[in-house]
Amino acid sequence: MQSDGLSVAMEVSESPSQQKQTEQNLTEAVTEVQPVQQTSRMAPIASNERIEVLDVIRGFALIGIFLMNIEFFNRSTSEMGEGIPHGLTGLNWLAAFGIQYFVTGKFWTMFSVLFGMGFAVMLTRAQTRGSDFIKPYIRRVAALAGFGILHTVFLWPGDILFSYAATASMLLLILFAPVSLCIVGAVLSGVLALVPGMGNFYSIAIVFSLAGLIALYLRNDEGILHGFCELIASLSLLFSIAMVAFTAKKDVALITFLFAVFCFALSYALKYFHRKPEQKPLAFGVIYYLSIFIFLVTALGYKYAVVNQVNPVAAHVQQKSQTEHKEAVGDAASAKAVTSAQEAEDKKKSEKAAEKERKRIEENAEKEQKSAEELRLVQNNSFVDLAKFRAKTFAQDYDGNIVMSFFAIALFLIGFGLVRLGIMENTRAYLPQFRKIAWTCIPIGWGIGLASAYLATEYLPGKNDEAFELALFMQMLSYLPACIGYLSLLVCLMHTRCAKYLRQLAPYGRMALTNYLGQSLIASTVFYGYGLGWYGMERAKQVVFVFAVVLLQIAFSHWWLARFRYGPMEWVWRAITYWTLPENRITPAR
DSSP, X not given: OOHHHHHHHTTOOSSXXXXXXXXXXXXXXXXXXXXXXXXXXXXXXXXXXSOHHHHXXXXXXXXXXXXXXXXXXXXXXXXXXXXXXXXXXXXXXXXXXXXXXXXXXHHHHHHHHHHHHHHHHXXXXXXXXXXXXXXXXXXXHHXXXXXXXXHHHHTOTTOXXXXXXXXXXXXXXXXXXXXXXXXHHHHHHHHHHTXXXXXXXXXXXXXXXXXXXXXXXXXXXXXXHHHHHHHHHHHHHHHHHHHHHHOSOHHHHHHHHHHHHHHHHHHHHHHHHHTOGGGHHHHHHHHHHHHHHHHHHHHHHHHHHTGGGOOHHHHHHHHHHHHHHHHHTTOHHHHHHHHHHHHHHHHHHHHHHHHXXXXXXXXXXXXXXXXXXXXXXXHSSOHHHHHHHHHHHHHXXXXXXXXXXXXXXXXXXXXXXXXXXXXXXXXGGGHHHHHHHHHHHHXXXXXXXXXXXXXXXXXXXXXXXXXXXXXXXXXXXXXXXXXXXXXXXXXXXXXXXXXXXXXXXXXXXXTHHHHHHHHHXXXXXXXXXXXXXXXXXXXXXXXXXXXXXXHHHHHHHHHHHTTBSSOHHHHHHHHHHHTSOOOOBOOOOO
């Protein structure tokens, strides 16, 4: 795919007629590269049109996802993101540590990048053939959301599919919807969020707002988004100066100053890549993801190192010394005023800290209650009661799945950009770049993750809140470089003697949806009370269990795809997407 085709795709205007013309222009740009016969209707992708390296990477990612997820078939899902369980030793601790810092987070990010690639492949094929894309993809996303809800309720509440459906919807808004629709959606969702009991609509409002901002950057040449960032940066800088000049809240001033620096840096990066339209999706995805977490790590690092590390004894001694000095020079009235003001300030801080602690205790008590209820149900033999509990929890907390799309959209754009630039269709031509990325990004990702382990490896409420919060966001920052490094390493290995072994993962990756749901079906049947009841398996044994299941699934995938074109769930998904029943059984040649 040539880069000029991408620049046309990114300049979709806001009127329906202009949008239609843009899609026509892109179709012409694509067909100039590879003329094909025009068809009026999309059809499922043929096996000879697949990009093999993507199937291999997808299969590899599935293994990593199962290694991460298996823990929460033996631990409450409400404890996700709380690090290594307390009290592990020996092989169990080693397994938990290795997965936490070399696997966790690296593979759902990789899967997100792959999902963006799949979107780009489907869009490119539709535009090449002159067939409709929007309606089939809306059905595809709706089906994925349905799979996610059913997966959550009936198998396992740690589902990722619903979040992917939300992110794919955002990508559709970014590339095709009028910006005015994003504005209206944001306003209406914000109004609905004000209605009692409908606060979850805030997350939907943010989705519309974020989609509109990204669309402005990708579609326009006027530099609206980086101009907006410059404005926010300037206002933040002025605010930080005012805080220093007229208040004593130096910590707030510093955080605001850091935010201003962040916005200026983001504006510069966006402006630089704005000159290269064909690189916009890839560049924005990388910049957006790294910018968010670099800012959060910087702010939390300051909070951890300064605000929460002040020695109260030293502060009291300094205050007492200042008061005695004023009294010594005869300024008793002034000293008394200073003391009274300081006492009032200390009282205010104490009350604020007490309120914060009260909320933290209430939240932890609520989480422990929910965790205990989940534990009771998964060890019980009632499938119906467990499904009811999950359905109720999903209805209350579905916005958490939508919030994940705020980060996943960056990864979708990275995958989308890699395919639209033609990089994944001709990886051999980019091998030197892939090697450099692998050698650079993997050490960076591992280094940041292991540095976070120095701060905290497990969450101890009330004891290491700030340290663990900083460690958690450092880990999240490490996900992207490690993920891109792993992906690049796999691409490089596919051009070595290792390729013949790695290709064994291709059928496994082609049946990714079937195998992902199959992992949950097998694990829930083995570990939950309505099945074999093996809940609480040791961490090291979980790793052995994962590889045993993966080997069985790889063998099954090879067997199935020797007889059928698509996996069972892939066939259902395609039937809904294309609103037709794809031919599936392979007829032996005579």
